Amino acid sequence: LYYQPQVSLADGSLVGLEALLRWRHPEKGLLPAAAFLPFAEESGLIVPISQWMLKTACTQHQAWQSRGGAGLRLAVNQPTRQLKNISLADSVDRALADSGLSPQLLELELTENYLMENPELLVDKLAALKSRGVRLAVDDFGTGYSSLPYLKRFNVDRLKIDLSFVRRAPSDPGSRAVIEAVIAMAHSLGMRVTAEGVETREQEELLRRCGCDEGQGYLFARLSQQKFFLFGPGTGVFFSLQHQPA
Numbered sequence: 001l002y003y004q005p006q007v008s009l010a011d012g013s014l015v016g017l018e019a020l021l022r023w024r025h026p027e028k029g030l031l032p033a034a035a036f037l038p039f040a041e042e043s044g045l046i047v048p049i050s051q052w053m054l055k056t057a058c059t060q061h062q063a064w065q066s067r068g069g070a071g072l073r074l075a076v077n078q079p080t081r082q083l084k085n086i087s088l089a090d091s092v093d094r095a096l097a098d099s100g101l102s103p104q105l106l107e108l109e110l111t112e113n114y115l116m117e118n119p120e121l122l123v124d125k126l127a128a129l130k131s132r133g134v135r136l137a138v139d140d141f142g143t144g145y146s147s148l149p150y151l152k153r154f155n156v157d158r159l160k161i162d163l164s165f166v167r168r169a170p171s172d173p174g175s176r177a178v179i180e181a182v183i184a185m186a187h188s189l190g191m192r193v194t195a196e197g198v199e200t201r202e203q204e205e206l207l208r209r210c211g212c213d214e215g216q217g218y219l220f221a222r223l224s225q226q227k228f229f230l231f232g233p234g235t236g237v238f239f240s241l242q243h244q245p246a
Contacts (some may be wrong), residue, residue: 001056006075006194006216009208016073018109018216019057021049037079046079051091054078058099058106065101074101077109077139089128096132103133111139119150130155137194141182152189159186163197163217170202178209183211227233 006016021033040046054076061074067068078088096103108129115122115138126136137158138151161182168175179195195207198217209213 001053001060002029004216005220006073006214007220009195009204009212009215014072015214016075016107017061017198018075018077019053021053021077022107033077041079050079051095054091055095055098059097059099061105062099062101065105072105073107075107075109075137077111088125089132092132092134093130104135107137108136109139109160112141115150115154119154123150123153126154140196151191156191157195158192161193161195161212163195166195166203166207166217166236167199169206170236176206179207179212180210187211 002020002022004020006018007013008015017114021037023031023036025031037046037049039074040049041205050063057076061072063071064072071229092103092106092108095101096106109144110126135157136154137160137162138156140162141159159182161179165175165178169179183193192213194214194216195212196216198207198215198219200219204215204219
């Protein structure tokens with residue numbers, strides 16, 4: 001697991017982090033989740049992998065609470081097959097109980113496309129998670145066809161604007177319009193908004209003008225040569241990160 005900072009666009013403060021799954025391949029180097037999770041889905045390994053990811057991230061985050069990270073939000077993406085598994089709430093319960101992490105500090109990220117495949121089947125499952133105090137975020141927002149009534153029924157806390165819109169926004173009026181519309185809609189429904197893939201000051205300033213709450217991306221953290229975040233298990237390095245707004 002690696003950890004990507006999430007930064008307030010209002011004052012540059014560190015407000016959370018997302019746990020990112022990576023595979024250190026002996027020949028291909030560090031691979032992003034998209035390069036191997038489809039194979040994990042096919043082989044049936046996705047459920048134990050996601051359970052390990054959730055438990056490991058919660059345990060590490062709880063350890064960081066006493067090392068300068070008190071109150072920071074932890075976001076963990078949940079693969080679609082794990083969402084179909086009736087034991088998702090049980091997995092969350094075990095991870096929180098074993099780690100001692102407060103449920104209010106955990107945010108589960110769910111992809112927009114999957115939420116809209118069978119929304120009626122998910123309402124009760126997501127309500128069970130919310131009853132525990134866990135937060136919910138919709139990842140890659142803008143790439144699917146979300147229903148506003150369902151977003152409200154799911155009791156979502158946060159929308160994450162897909163990086164494709166963020167990258168094009170400075171030069172594409174259409175992408176800017178989508179970002180502005182998403183932010184206005186989310187705020188009207190009582191949700192906050194995080195922009196993914198923020199890489200330049202120009203993107204950061206545009207998002208701030210649009211009223212976006214938070215950003216995450218290469219602009220806010222040190223990188224390795226392969227452009228993966230250096231915040232590995234046990235380092236706690238990210239707590240020394242101080243982003244200076246433009």
